[in-house]
Amino acid sequence: MTNTDTWTVAGRTFTSRLIVGTGKYKDFEQNAAALVASGAEIITVAVRRVNVSDPNAPMLTDFIDPKKYTYLPNTAGCFTAEDAIRTLRLAREAGGWDLVKLEVLGEAKTLYPDMRKTLRATEVLANEGFLPMVYCVDDPIAAKQLEEAGAVAVMPLGAPIGSGLGIQNRVTIRLIVEGANVPVLVDAGVGTASDAAVGMELGCDGILMNTAIAEAKDPVRMARAMQLAVEGGREAYLAGRMGRRMYADPSSPLAGLI
Amino acid sequence: MTQTITLIALTLNGEPHRIAEGSSVADLVRDIGLNPKKVAVERNLEIVPRSTLTAVMLADGDILEIVHFVGGG
Numbered sequence: 001m002t003n004t005d006t007w008t009v010a011g012r013t014f015t016s017r018l019i020v021g022t023g024k025y026k027d028f029e030q031n032a033a034a035l036v037a038s039g040a041e042i043i044t045v046a047v048r049r050v051n052v053s054d055p056n057a058p059m060l061t062d063f064i065d066p067k068k069y070t071y072l073p074n075t076a077g078c079f080t081a082e083d084a085i086r087t088l089r090l091a092r093e094a095g096g097w098d099l100v101k102l103e104v105l106g107e108a109k110t111l112y113p114d115m116r117k118t119l120r121a122t123e124v125l126a127n128e129g130f131l132p133m134v135y136c137v138d139d140p141i142a143a144k145q146l147e148e149a150g151a152v153a154v155m156p157l158g159a160p161i162g163s164g165l166g167i168q169n170r171v172t173i174r175l176i177v178e179g180a181n182v183p184v185l186v187d188a189g190v191g192t193a194s195d196a197a198v199g200m201e202l203g204c205d206g207i208l209m210n211t212a213i214a215e216a217k218d219p220v221r222m223a224r225a226m227q228l229a230v231e232g233g234r235e236a237y238l239a240g241r242m243g244r245r246m247y248a249d250p251s252s253p254l255a256g257l258i
Numbered sequence: 259m260t261q262t263i264t265l266i267a268l269t270l271n272g273e274p275h276r277i278a279e280g281s282s283v284a285d286l287v288r289d290i291g292l293n294p295k296k297v298a299v300e301r302n303l304e305i306v307p308r309s310t311l312t313a314v315m316l317a318d319g320d321i322l323e324i325v326h327f328v329g330g331g
Contacts, residue, residue: 021331031329046330047298049271049323055291060327076330086300090325093305094298161331210331 005234007205009183010099010131010152012070016041017200018230019072019185021210025219028063034213035064038223042070044101044208046077047091066095072133074101079114081121088130099152100125101187101208103135111161111188115142119149126150135187138168140175143184153182155208158199159189162211166195170202177203193222193229200233201241266318277316284311287324297326 006013019042025031035043043064051057073091075084081104088100104121106114113135119142125132126149133153134146143154156176159165167173167189177184183205190196190209199207207230216222264279270286277286283306287294299306300323306314316322 022329023331025329028329044331045327047325048328050290050292050297050326052271052273052275052290052324059296060329061296066327071327073327074330086303089305090298090300090323091327093308094296094326208331 005238007183009133009205012099014041014070016227016230017206017234018196018226019044019206019208020213020223020226021208022060022064023076023210024214028058028060030219031060031214032063034219034223035069037220037227038213039227040069042072044072044074044210047073047075047087047094070099071095071097072099072101073097075103077105078103079105081117081124084117084121085124085128088125088132089128092130098129099131099133101135101155102132102151112157113137115139119145122146122149122151133185138172138176140172140179143176144179147180147182151182153185153205154180155185155187157188158186158195159191161188163189164191164212164215165189166191167198167202170198173199173204174202190226193225196226196229197233197236200230201237203237206230266316266320268316268319269321271323275322279318281316282312283314283316283322286316286322287311290324292324297324299324 006015016039018038018040020038020040021044022031075087078084084104102121104114104117106112122132122134131152134151135155136142138156146154158167185206185208186199186204187208190212196207213219213223265276266279268275283299284294294311302321
């Protein structure tokens, strides 16, 4: 298979359409092994206070080389635009990188995004030179508004973060894909390989996931499964699926029957 | 020759912290055993650019946040 099928976000071109998170793993070794198995080129990372009492604790950057992988800092845990913006300003200083993942959460129970705050934060960040890839609801109008506000990618949820329920509304994800002029990535909700394939078959540019790999019984093997599923779904989308029929259509010729 | 070291009080990542007067932000980062190249620092809600860590002096009452990248989704 050739590697000519690439995607581009904010002028940066990638081959892998799978973005993986780095949370919830048993340890850094397992995380690094799963990352290799996934074939991902971009990883999401969180920004948190350093452990002042134990400065020698192992750090993520010791296990996953920021020069080899694109670190995409997130704003997980931020419930206000101000906190999200502050977090990403720090992230830019820590990593020197303007491509970021913005999420402004509305409530802890569903971790649904607060779209009003998300839109405002997107505008502020874009004006400060950030390139925000934005976690959002699966709403085609909201996705357009984010794009107009400066989002370099829109990332609708397929289902709540960490739920593993799979893509709940294929229609709205497809509507977002059809209306978007920036990459669309399903962010959140994937539970297993077929969920990732569905997202890609809908025409998404990529899939972002964390828990589906980290909480699998064998995360390294699931990471590989996700790589294959994303590639399979993408190939199927490019191939163009057959039409749907209500009734059977035999695959063997009717002529020449004995 | 003896010199009395005056300590100033800071709030570091939400906890009280003391350091010698005349210390820079870089001194603080090294003081707690961290590599300034691996962290980002905010002082009184403003980013301290990495290139200025040695130049920015700490003052009594400063509120500092020192962060780094951790695993996340």
